[in-house]
Amino acid sequence: MNQEKILIMFIFLTCSVTDLYSHGKQVDYSEDLEHLVTDILTEILGELNCVAIISDSTHQDIFGGHLFKKLATVPYYKVLVEDKEDLQSPNFKTLSVIWHVKRAGCQAYILLLSDGGKVSRFLKFGDSHQNVRPWYDISTVPFPSPIHNNFLLHRLDTWHQGRFHSGVDLFREKTLDLRGQQFRVVTFQHLPASIKMANPPFRMDSLVEGIGPASFEGLEIEVLRTLATAMNFHPDLYEAQNADVERWGRKQLNGSYSGLLGEVTNGEADIALGNLYYTPHYLELMDLTIPYNTECLTFLTPESLTDNSWMTLILPFKPAMWAAVLVVLILAGFVFYVLANYHNRILSTAINFKTNNIIMVQNRQKVNESKVDIRFQDEAKETDEGLYLFSELENGILYTYGMLLLISLPKFPSGWSLRILTGWWWMYCILLVVAYRASMTAILANPTPRVTIDTLDQLVDNHITCGGWGEAVKEFFLTSLDTSGQKIGLKFEVIYDTDLAVERVAKGEFAYYENIHFLQYLRVRRKLSMKDTKTQKDINKQQHSEGERNLHIMHDCVIHMPVSIGLQKNSPLKPHTDRFLRHIVEAGLVKKWLKDVMLSITSMDNAPEEEDSNKPLMNLHKLYGAFVALGMGYLISICTLTGEKIHWECVVKKSTMYDKYAIDTYYDYKKSKKVIKK
Numbered sequence: 145m146n147q148e149k150i151l152i153m154f155i156f157l158t159c160s161v162t163d164l165y166s167h168g169k170q171v172d173y174s175e176d177l178e179h180l181v182t183d184i185l186t187e188i189l190g191e192l193n194c195v196a197i198i199s200d201s202t203h204q205d206i207f208g209g210h211l212f213k214k215l216a217t218v219p220y221y222k223v224l225v226e227d228k229e230d231l232q233s234p235n236f237k238t239l240s241v242i243w244h245v246k247r248a249g250c251q252a253y254i255l256l257l258s259d260g261g262k263v264s265r266f267l268k269f270g271d272s273h274q275n276v277r278p279w280y281d282i283s284t285v286p287f288p289s290p291i292h293n294n295f296l297l298h299r300l301d302t303w304h305q306g307r308f309h310s311g312v313d314l315f316r317e318k319t320l321d322l323r324g325q326q327f328r329v330v331t332f333q334h335l336p337a338s339i340k341m342a343n344p345p346f347r348m349d350s351l352v353e354g355i356g357p358a359s360f361e362g363l364e365i366e367v368l369r370t371l372a373t374a375m376n377f378h379p380d381l382y383e384a385q386n387a388d389v390e391r392w393g394r395k396q397l398n399g400s401y402s403g404l405l406g407e408v409t410n411g412e413a414d415i416a417l418g419n420l421y422y423t424p425h426y427l428e429l430m431d432l433t434i435p436y437n438t439e440c441l442t443f444l445t446p447e448s449l450t451d452n453s454w455m456t457l458i459l460p461f462k463p464a465m466w467a468a469v470l471v472v473l474i475l476a477g478f479v480f481y482v483l484a485n486y487h488n489r490i491l492s493t494a495i496n497f498k499t500n501n502i503i504m505v506q507n508r509q510k511v512n513e514s515k516v517d518i519r520f521q522d523e524a525k526e527t528d529e530g531l532y533l534f535s536e537l538e539n540g541i542l543y544t545y546g547m548l549l550l551i552s553l554p555k556f557p558s559g560w561s562l563r564i565l566t567g568w569w570w571m572y573c574i575l576l577v578v579a580y581r582a583s584m585t586a587i588l589a590n591p592t593p594r595v596t597i598d599t600l601d602q603l604v605d606n607h608i609t610c611g612g613w614g615e616a617v618k619e620f621f622l623t624s625l626d627t628s629g630q631k632i633g634l635k636f637e638v639i640y641d642t643d644l645a646v647e648r649v650a651k652g653e654f655a656y657y658e659n660i661h662f663l664q665y666l667r668v669r670r671k672l673s674m675k676d677t678k679t680q681k682d683i684n685k686q687q688h689s690e691g692e693r694n695l696h697i698m699h700d701c702v703i704h705m706p707v708s709i710g711l712q713k714n715s716p717l718k719p720h721t722d723r724f725l726r727h728i729v730e731a732g733l734v735k736k737w738l739k740d741v742m743l744s745i746t747s748m749d750n751a752p753e754e755e756d757s758n759k760p761l762m763n764l765h766k767l768y769g770a771f772v773a774l775g776m777g778y779l780i781s782i783c784t785l786t787g788e789k790i791h792w793e794c795v796v797k798k799s800t801m802y803d804k805y806a807i808d809t810y811y812d813y814k815k816s817k818k819v820i821k822k
Contacts, residue, residue: 194218386403474541608655
């Protein structure tokens with residue numbers, strides 16, 4: 145039985161468009177592929193009754209019309225296969241067209257599929273629905289080399305009964321050894337991923353010369369070097385047009401992207417380096433490798449937004465400690481008052497009982513009563529003089545407060561209970577005062593404490609504006625599940641000028657969002673630029689200006705974001721890139737390279753400034769608390785004096801016992817009333 149001769153032409157891509165070179169010149173992929181298919185069909189055009197073209201979304205628009213002009217006299221079927229479709233079990237529409245092609249007896253199938261696995265599954269589908277097991281000769285042509293006079297096909301293998309006859313590895317791995325191919329790598333300066341060596345303030349003489357004409361160094365550059373060695377390719381680093389401004393890139397009015405994203409989406413770059421976060425925004429435009437690191441994203445905020453120098457007196461203790469001291473002070477005064485009155489009552493009872501007994505004995509012995517009265521009156525007076533310090537509640541609180549300030553009592557109290565309590569209270573006062581003095585000394589001896597923003601809630605409550613690079617960052621905060629994050633998103637401002645953002649932070653009106661390593665670099669760069677350009681006139685101006693703030697990196701991370709390397713969409717480099725990148729991470733090389741990159745930045749950031757070391761530790765600004773305490777003392781004293789004056793005029797002078805020539809009469813009357821009450 146004669147079998148039909150069927151030509152099946154399939155093309156599956158294993159490299160990106162810019163990887164195809166011929167004699168050192170880049171190939172126009174779409175045009176050359178169209179001419180290749182046309183040339184092959186032209187050789188057998190007279191033997192064909194119809195042609196079936198099966199392609200995916202990548203190749204559906206590859207034919208401009210040159211092929212269809214050649215097929216003017218031959219019917220053809222064109223099938224578009226969806227990316228998620230399984231050709232071993234096609235959907236209804238694809239299956240209907242395939243049955244039409246089979247009934248028409250088409251002798252040529254053109255399969256333009258990016259996935260070789262789909263080709264294999266389609267052949268298995270054909271085998272499973274054939275009554276007679278056909279033979280498939282799989283051949284190839286020297287693409288992209290042009291076809292000259294003699295058209296020769298190179299036979300690779302034969303497919304029969306579900307397997308290859310010769311067992312040739314048609315789908316061998318071609319990305320494991322790239323044989324020194326040149327890949328274009330787009331990047332720009334952004335720490336810690338990439339550093340342009342010619343750009344100050346970096347002077348890293350210990351680092352070796354960077355690859356490519358731009359001479360880049362950095363964490364991702366080291367990763368790229370290792371991948372290039374493992375996969376045997378040559379990276380060609382370059383910057384996108386206007387990279388200092390565009391950086392990652394922005395969406396244009398025509399739908400395209402500028403900057404790094406534009407280079408990747410337009411097919412100009414095979415690999416992208418630039419701290420690409422593993423987010424849906426980047427995944428829609430390119431492929432991302434597995435994350436090689438996780439970076440802390442936070443805000444660069446201004447320091448000293450409020451002045452707390454007036455709080456110097458209360459800074460040594462925390463609020464809970466002050467509350468405990470106040471409660472103990474009130475309780476101690478009350479305890480002294482209770483013990484004094486209780487002791488006074490016991491002594492008064494004992495003296496009265498003893499006096500009565502002695503009087504009875506003396507009456508019997510006819511002793512002079514006046515001597516007895518004088519002796520016991522002296523004893524009672526001595527007892528009262530030892531107890532009068534705490535016999536009234538206000539006096540008890542006042543003297544306990546005086547002992548807390550290490551002021552000695554005018555007379556040591558009588559009574560063992562009060563004496564023992566006084567001794568323990570003195571020990572408490574000594575410990576408390578020593579702790580307060582030591583803490584106060586440390587506060588005054590150290591530099592002025594910095595008031596900073598260290599949490600997201602503090603940033604929300606503050607009046608300053610927040611901002612960062614790109615609309616995607618603002619969208620991240622607006623769609624956050626955290627209430628604080630949503631509030632940040634409402635006042636988030638997209639800013640593309642980093643220098644302007646840092647200036648606004650220094651003025652105390654802005655907080656800039658970036659990874660912690662880049663923020664540290666911005667702080668060091670500003671410190672070095674001010675140090676290089678500062679003159680004595682600038683110093684005097686800065687001392688009198690109130691708008692300049694120190695730059696502070698918020699301690700709390702807003703999010704720990706995974707960082708990846710970018711590849712072209714559907715890049716065949718991704719599987720082996722992920723595998724080697726995982727080995728690099730597991731070996732600890734990423735952490736080592738990160739420390740090397742940030743070593744100079746960290747050392748410059750932590751180095752003490754010479755001017756600060758020569759500044760005196762004590763200044764008038766630190767003593768604002770003392771002036772506040774003195775002012776409060778003046779205010780309370782004036783109020784007390786005013787109250788005493790009002791009491792003198794409204795109460796004392798209007799009393800019937802008041803006599804300006806015998807004022808003692810009024811106070812003797814007041815004392816006699818207290819004695820009667822007792």
